[in-house]
Amino acid sequence: MTVLLKADHVTKKFGGLTAVNRVDFEIEVGMIAGLIGPNGAGKTTFFNNITGLYMPTEGAIYFDGQPITGLKPHVIQKRGISRTFQNIRLFGQLSALENVLVGEHVRLHGSIFEAFFRPRRVMTEEADAKEKALKILDFVGLGRKIAEQAARNLPYGSQRRLEIARALASDPKLLLLDEPTAGMNPQEKKELTDLVKHVRNEMGVTVLLIEHDMRVVMGISDRVTVLDHGEKIAEGLPLEVQKNPQVIEAYLGTGAAAEGA
């Protein structure tokens, strides 16, 4: 299999705090990979390094064989990495449809000056984009009825799905999901897990997800990586990782510490 994303000794420091410490990481095309770890393990920081919100202090990141370290977020997204956010970050006042259309931004071509003159090419492209956006809304299970609703008025679960729809709209090669099932009940979690499988199986998008719920991660991941205190402490098949004593210690250890505090 070809390697899609490769992180090489990635380190991120904030002042004296090392949030991510020399993490090596690889993900192959077509995988669903899980990234787990206790709170504050550096998972989201690792995501932010990949997507260009942070510049790694050391190390390099390669995507599709090309270095992407230090590129701007919009350039990285254009290369084919989409993401969702732990705390949902939709464009609240825009409609659901418009949110997905913004997701399609990189695939479209109408410039700011063409907006005034509306050449036929741009108009057909816009019509196609709208049709595609509606299809994506269908795909993530939101349906076309909510297309005109303002994103912030949607229920929580729908907002999560809309974020995924927006991320898929750019036809990414890699989708990063940051705790997609946070705050959901078991039924909703199961539905969302199925959606993630669909994304991989039907759209052929490689997925890397951060998740707290062990059952979710173990259920869908082909491979799991465990971070603790910014360091990679384990990696492998879900069942192997589950039995790894270091992983158990990381989880139980922090639990014990929390009780003592």
Place this chain on the structure above:
Amino acid sequence: MSDILVTLSLIGLSNGSVIALNAIALTLIYSAVRTLNLAHGDVFALSSVLTMTILRAALADPTVTTLGVIGWCIFTALATMAFGALLSFLVELLGFRPFRGGSRLAPIIATLGISFMLYQIALVWQKLLPTYSSGDHRSVPGLPEVPVVGIPAILPSINLLDAIGIHGVGSLQPRDVVLFVVAILVGFGTREMLRRTRIGRAIRACAQDPVAAQMVGVNYAGTIRMAFVIGGLLAGIGAFTFTLAKEGPVGAHGAESGLTAFTAAILGGIGNPLGALGAALMLGVFSAMTTYFIDAQWTPVLVFLLLVGLLMWRPTGLTAEDRQNDLTAPATEVVVVDRRSILRRQPKVLLLAMLAGLIVFPALTAAEPYRLPVATSFLVWIILALALTIVVGMSGVLDIGFAGTFAVGAYVAANLTGPAIAWREALFPVPPDAVFVVLASALVAGGVGVLRGMLTSRMRADYLAIATLALGLVIQDVIKYTSGVGGISAIPPPRFLGAPISSQLTQYVILGVIVTLVVIATIRLQHSRAGRALAAIREDEYAAAASGVNVGAYKTSAFFISSALAGLAGAMYASVVSYVDPDLAGFHISVMTLAMATIGGAGSAAGAVLGALAILGIDRIAIPALASSLENSAWQGFSIRELSYLVFGLALYLSLLGWRRQVTGLAGKSEQEPWNPDQLLTFCWWAEAPHRLGLGIGRMRVAVAHAGTRTRTFLDRNVFDDGGDDA
């Protein structure tokens, strides 16, 4: 040489003390609410008018003794402090409390509106004061009136340097010493208050982390209120001292002195009164130096550029806490978009209504041809409002110095076509064609806009607003000093294909066509890929970037397009009105345009057009009509023609208040919960007040006991009362 340095330092320290009196209170308030209170300068200025009023009335009596003067001074100082505290309390009540937990931009817009209202009150108040007092005129014997300016001198006029035997290095008056001493006292007093008192510790706790402060029992709302009241007390002290020393009130608009003071507050480190004091004194000396060695005119320009530079240096937050929070918090800082209005959903309705209005108007006013130029000038303002809508509404960038680019366009046009401009007559013996003039104005203004965008684009929303305000004043000053305060007049009508367009109807038709095109362009932009990208940036800048939007490029484009449109409006203005002056770049034009762009719900062409018509209708039609109908009544002598500031300020504030639910809803609160519990409590308290007053003593006692318990609880809940001095 060293003598001149000593002289300049003395002048600088005196002026710096005035800045310090403002800056110390500002830094205190900033640290409590984490953003600039634009109305503070006007609280200061209005308080100084009160000082003048009391002292003038008290000292008009020539028999007053020295002891009486001192007594009156003490009374006035206390009254001014109370007044300042009250004003500052109201600023918090109206400008901050309704928008707490919402966008950081809301208080900026609100205090901007309040600042204008306070300024207007100060102007009217001063106008209502008698300008003459009875008594024998000094130089015109027999004239029974004495003109009154400011207040009589209370502090003696002696050169203290001469008195202690140093000659020839300038002058040190008692007033300078008083200003300096009071500034030092206020600086140290505020620091001790913050360090040693219960409320000081609570303010610091809320500044560090509002959530944690509340978790440990600090009454957040009460603490913020107290910070404003203390800031107002300090403003009162400052205003009294200023009036005493300068023998007159603060004349200028407070926002400008507020910006200078804010510069000092940042330089000194936000939340640090002694830092603000030191920085203000340094800034005063620096200003005195630049005034002497460069030119007095350029001093404010340099100070404001320094402010912009400081904000560029810390674009995401002046305090470490702010910078940390901003990394993770969504950067949503938004002006509200109206989704409901039919005009927004059906832009064609707007277009048809507008076209109908444009065509019908000249027919209606055929009998009154003098109304046509007024309508033409309205069209210019509509273009300007639409231009600002692209920045404020569509891109969510609060620009409060927008008039700058408008004035640049107007001046380019005026210079290209105006009479007696040497370089132009050398270059073009005949004024160039209107098309060329308009394009040149739009391009230059667009360039200025891009430059402004580059300077400010990385700043967080409220700093960006402050920076645009400062840059607008810089543009105004630069125009003033390069092109003359008097402006350029008698600009001939535009020439098209060699012939002048002097018919008013033709001008009206041309502008009508242009306005229609601009409306169509704005609507089309809104519904395009680029418009969506701008809206995405407005909603969440980082999420937009993560969706592949090139944030920097789009922001720059938005700045260019809107500034070019503003420049176009400026060029039109110059040729229609045939007169331009530096006030076109003024603060009040910026605020007027901002009120137009926001009152109808920002972000839509319809909102901008309707907003512009509403504001112009009040300011240019309703108020003059009211004024002329009042002319023969008892109100004679009091002109309400000059109430523009009040109109703009009130319109801006009310538009924000009208959209409050959405503004605060954006920070993630649910829309169904417009009141937060604290507001509800306040509301109940006020609603209960008449009831409470109307009942007998027994009820009063209960109320007093209740208030006592509330106070006690407030004090007890403070965990910071162990009295320790922090290391």
